[in-house]
Amino acid sequence: MTVSRVLNYSSAVKPATRERVQLAIDELNYRPNVMARSLARRQSLLIGLLYHNASSAYLSELLVSTLKYSRELGHHLMIEDLPETDDGTFDSDLIISRLQNLGLDGIILPPLLSRNEGLVGVLSELNSRLVVLGQLEGAPQIARVSFDDRGSARAMTRYLIDRGHRRIGFVSGLKDCLAGKARKMGFDLALTDHDIPLNPDLCVEGDYTLRSGVRAAEKLLNMDEPPSAIFCCNDDMAAGVLVAAHRRGMSVPKDISVTGFDDTYISSITWPGFTTIRQPIAQMAELAMTFMSGGEFPQDDDITRLSDKHVQVNTVEIIERDSVADLT
Amino acid sequence: MTVSRVLNYSSAVKPATRERVQLAIDELNYRPNVMARSLARRQSLLIGLLYHNASSAYLSELLVSTLKYSRELGHHLMIEDLPETDDGTFDSDLIISRLQNLGLDGIILPPLLSRNEGLVGVLSELNSRLVVLGQLEGAPQIARVSFDDRGSARAMTRYLIDRGHRRIGFVSGLKDCLAGKARKMGFDLALTDHDIPLNPDLCVEGDYTLRSGVRAAEKLLNMDEPPSAIFCCNDDMAAGVLVAAHRRGMSVPKDISVTGFDDTYISSITWPGFTTIRQPIAQMAELAMTFMSGGEFPQDDDITRLSDKHVQVNTVEIIERDSVADLT
DNA sequence: TTGAAAGCGCTAACAG
């Protein structure tokens, strides 16, 4: 039918006919059926965002951004959760059977809390475009948008050192998490830059939850010679450190300095608001969605193209709030 | 084909044949195409969750719960955002054109921040099952799962009064929000119960954001005779009140008591964690999804059936943390 | 218990 052409803004329709069709459409209140269209076109305009149930501020901000860009690009967003098995890995079969032939045009995989190569391999074989957010080892053929975790962590550590901190505690993420590893590397680099010896006792493993931040802080603050500042690998854990400090009647930043990572809204909910690294979630979501939508990754000063299918956002931005004391 | 019967666990297939088909399915790694199935069946197993971009903790917790139950019931979840026009209403045409014939089996509408009758009317005419979360005026034919906002607010206010508070500040939500109205009503009732006169000066309007909580607190704390406690209509605003109090060097609960509403994770991130009303988000999501999925609303002690299509969760539960001083 | 035929509502490819 010519109707289809009108609906799809196809080039070749005589204005008069188009008018007539449009009129009928309005009259009948006609709406095309998305299912049928998808079936015929073999594309669904559906993008899947894989979600894990750690209800983190990061994920929720990512969702809002992805939602915005997917609407702007005429897509719809499906959320699929990524049920984890008890041993912290993913059940690939289950994931496939839910995603396969859902007809998703694309899949966005947010940063994983722990490494899981298998998962990425499986997803890349589904017949949807896959874009991974965050670090990924190897697998150069997989599209991804990453963040300069190492550079940012290095900058933040330098920031603390510049303010006279020498004993700095580090609250890491889960040990398999690639972003976490990169952040630790940046931390170590900055210390080395300033000839400060690495002290493994000052490095405590967390799991990105507030609670783990509390525990880590307790460990660090119980030391004979506690650190003067604590660098946390995400905002939730930084909030946990604040809670632990307050519980002991310590005042931030007078008695202890704290920094976070991500600049989610948590960092301004606490008292004091804490200094943190801004991760440009919206920008990264936009890049991912643009690529999904068939576009190329754009050129921009903030962005390095590490390869055809891999861009990295390089903005290193420290958001200063009131959680770091200047000791100098 | 018989294949279809096997896939749909249809009754009448000879075991031997079934076996043979199943084998072929496994062999070929065959997966049914969801689009085609939906087209033929006129049902999609797709549920839409309408999301507004106020990235609130409430919404994000609702999402996680909805996701869980929708997976368990074999559905998929689509998130659609509800773009607001500048004057705070919704653009019905836009919403319809995005939702109509997406083939959604059902739509879940979270509590609105402001009243918007038009929206509900429009949605109810889409050909998907609609379930509204939260208060709704009139419209008895619309399925909904609501919460005892009034009873909870009344209980919380009584809790404050029992601890010796007489001048209690109230930070409301937007004035059109029905849940907010019910909460205010509960607040007023409790005061009246105890022969405490209502003082309009102690009631400040917020908009559910942290920032509005800060502003409201400043107003209240600047009064000649400031309140001894502040009751906030959600957790974000309570967090804002805490920030404002801290800024003035006041200590909570020594100098001022604060309570929230919803028991989102914000209430344990702050220092001190604050006392709040638990809203059973997961339970409400489960009820909504069960109803979507064709089930009836279940019977339960916690739940009142206000009508065929309207259940209310009656758990009134105060989660005590450390933000309320006992003045007695 | 199984198979054949028709059609869900659209778009692709071609012909007029």
Add this chain to the structure above:
DNA sequence: CTGTTAGCGCTTTCAA
């Protein structure tokens, strides 16, 4: 520029 034909991959209805 417009209409025709076929078919997307499944389910339904009816016949065998």
